[in-house]
Every structure is written in structure tokens, then in C-alpha cells.
Amino acid sequence: xxMAETDAHVAHAExxxxxxARRRFxxxxxxxxxxxxxxxxLLIAAWELLARAGLIASNVLPAPSAVAAAGWQSxxxxxxxxxxxxxxxxxxxxxxxxxxIGLAFGIANGLSEISRRYSDTTLQMIRNIPHLALIPxxxxxxxxxxxxxxxxxxxxxxxxxxxxxxxxxxxxxxxLIEMGxxxxxxxxxxxxxxxxxxxxxxxxxxxxxxLGIMWLTLIVAETIAAESGLGHMAMQAREFMMVDVVVLxxxxxxxxxxxxxxxxxxxxxxxLQWHPAFQPARD
Numbered sequence: 001x002x003m004a005e006t007d008a009h010v011a012h013a014e015x016x017x018x019x020x021a022r023r024r025f026x027x028x029x030x031x032x033x034x035x036x037x038x039x040x041x042l043l044i045a046a047w048e049l050l051a052r053a054g055l056i057a058s059n060v061l062p063a064p065s066a067v068a069a070a071g072w073q074s075x076x077x078x079x080x081x082x083x084x085x086x087x088x089x090x091x092x093x094x095x096x097x098x099x100x101i102g103l104a105f106g107i108a109n110g111l112s113e114i115s116r117r118y119s120d121t122t123l124q125m126i127r128n129i130p131h132l133a134l135i136p137x138x139x140x141x142x143x144x145x146x147x148x149x150x151x152x153x154x155x156x157x158x159x160x161x162x163x164x165x166x167x168x169x170x171x172x173x174x175x176l177i178e179m180g181x182x183x184x185x186x187x188x189x190x191x192x193x194x195x196x197x198x199x200x201x202x203x204x205x206x207x208x209x210x211l212g213i214m215w216l217t218l219i220v221a222e223t224i225a226a227e228s229g230l231g232h233m234a235m236q237a238r239e240f241m242m243v244d245v246v247v248l249x250x251x252x253x254x255x256x257x258x259x260x261x262x263x264x265x266x267x268x269x270x271x272l273q274w275h276p277a278f279q280p281a282r283d
Contacts, residue, residue: 062244067251070244079233084252087229090146091218091256094153099210102158103203106165110199111191116166123162131155132220139224149221156217157210164206168199201275204268208261215257 044064050056051063058066074080105123109116131152142148172195180190222231230249237245272278 059241059243062247066244067247070242071248071252074233074245074248080248080252083228083230083233084256087218087222087231088256090149090222090229091153091214094150094218095157095210095214097150098154098157099161099207101154102161102206102210103165106162106203107169110166110169111195120166123159127159127163132217135221135224144226149218149226152221153214153217156213160209160213161203161206164202164209165199168202168206169195171202172198197274200271201277204264204272208264211260211264212257215253215260219253 047056047061048064051058051061051066056063062070071080105119109120134155135152138148138151142151176194176198177190180194185193218229219231222229223235226232226235230252234246234249237243237249269278
């Protein structure tokens with residue numbers, strides 16, 4: 001057998017071995033993507049079966065099919081889209097305001113001992129006050145307008161982002177900072193190239209916690225003081241004993257929260273491609 005034939009035979013054998021490996025990799029990737037939805041689908045199926053069998057009263061918990069029908073009717077009328085848009089806008093506005101302020105305080109107190117000494121104690125005292133307990137006071141301050149809900153959501157997301165940003169900045173490897181100084185980096189360059197990348201994993205943890213608190217705060221705020229939004233839709237449905245619409249609003253909150261978390265995880269992977277924890281596994 002000639003050298004060329006030998007090389008061709010080896011290449012063919014390697015390609016044959018690579019195809020099953022790629023197939024296994026694709027199957028494993030698909031399994032990872034759908035694994036998280038197996039339990040919810042099973043629970044919904046069991047819920048539907050129990051409701052159809054009459055083991056769950058419709059005035060207590062309507063069947064998923066009834067909830068879906070209510071959702072379709074609300075979607076056709078335009079009410080669902082409008083309320084989802086209002087709630088999402090409120091959530092994002094509060095996240096931006098509270099997140100930016102929390103990030104700024106976290107960075108400032110992480111970098112400056114003086115700033116931390118004068119402000120951290122006060123912030124920790126405020127953090128221990130349940131922000132939802134402030135709702136009566138916030139209504140007295142702002143009424144039931146958008147300012148009240150923006151304030152509550154911003155306050156709720158502030159502290160997870162602040163705490164995790166502060167922790168991330170303070171736990172950056174001091175040897176990396178010293179190495180940057182040895183290489184002559186300015187303070188701005190040192191922050192952009194060393195401190196901020198080192199703090200990003202902790203900041204993203206804070207962001208994920210903040211998203212959960214964001215939706216929780218919005219649900220409570222909209223059910224107590226709102227003239228529009230998913231919470232308002234649920235409260236109106238409660239007055240007319242429309243349990244299917246109430247359950248629909250709850251499920252939409254859950255789906256919006258899951259969507260926000262998935263988007264955050266995607267952004268985290270994109271921003272932390274260099275981090276060892278986000279490197280592809282190697283055999």
C-alpha cells in the first residue's frame with residue numbers, strides 16, 4: 001500500500017470515528033436543553049388529567065386547557081399583550097434604575113475604603129428593612145402611579161446587585177492587581193482590564209438574584225396598587241371569580257421570569273467566554 005493510500009485510509013478511519021462523536025455531542029446538547037422542561041410538562045399533564053377526572057374543582061384550579069383558552073381569548077382581545085407590555089416596561093425600568101445605582105455603589109465601595117466606611121453601614125441597615133413592607137408609605141409618597149412601582153422595583157433590585165458587585169470587586173486576586181501596576185497600567189486601564197472582568201462572575205450572580213426579586217416586587221405592587229399590568233388583570237379577574245385568568249397571570253409571570261433568567265445566562269456566557277468555568281469541556 002502506498003503512502004497516499006495509507007494516509008487516505010487513516011483519514012477515512014478518523015472521520016468515521018468523529019461522526020458518532022459529533023452525533024453523541026448533539027444528542028447530549030439536546031438533552032441538556034430539554035431536561036429542564038420534562039418535570040414542568042409532566043406536572044401540567046398530571047394537572048390536566050386530575051382536573052378532567054374531577055379530582056380538582058374548576059373553581060379551585062382550572063385545567064391547563066381552560067387556562068390556555070382564557071389566554072387565547074385575552075390575546076385576541078389585545079388585553080393580554082397590553083398588560084404584558086406594561087408589566088415588562090415597569091420591570092425593566094426598575095431594573096435599570098436600581099441596577100445602575102447598585103452597580104455604582106458596589107464599585108465605589110469596593111474600590112474605596114473611605115466610601116465603604118461612610119456608606120456601607122447605612123446601606124446594610126436599609127437592606128434589613130423588607131422593601132415590600134414600605135408599600136403603605138410608598139403609596140402615601142407617590143400614590144398608585146408609576147413612580148411607586150418604579151421605586152419599589154428599583155429598591156428591590158438594588159441590594160442584590162450592590163452586595164454582589166461589592167463582593168466581586170473586593171475579591172479580585174490582589175496579585176493580578178499588583179501585576180497590572182507593575183506593567184504600568186493606569187487606574188482606568190487597571191479597572192477595565194483586571195478589576196471589572198474579575199468581578200463580573202459575582203455581578204452576574206447578583207443580577208440573577210435581582211431578576212427574581214424584580215418580578216416578585218412587581219407582582220405584589222401591581223396587585224395592591226395598579227391600574228394596568230398583569231397584576232391588575234389578575235385582581236380584576238378575582239373580583240369576577242375568573243380563576244382561569246388569575247392562574248394565567250401567575251403562569252405568565254413565571255414564564256417571563258424564566259425568560260429573563262435564560263437571557264441573563266446567555267449574556268453571562270457571552271461576557272465570560274474567557275473564564276475557566278465557561279470553557280467547553282474537553283475529554
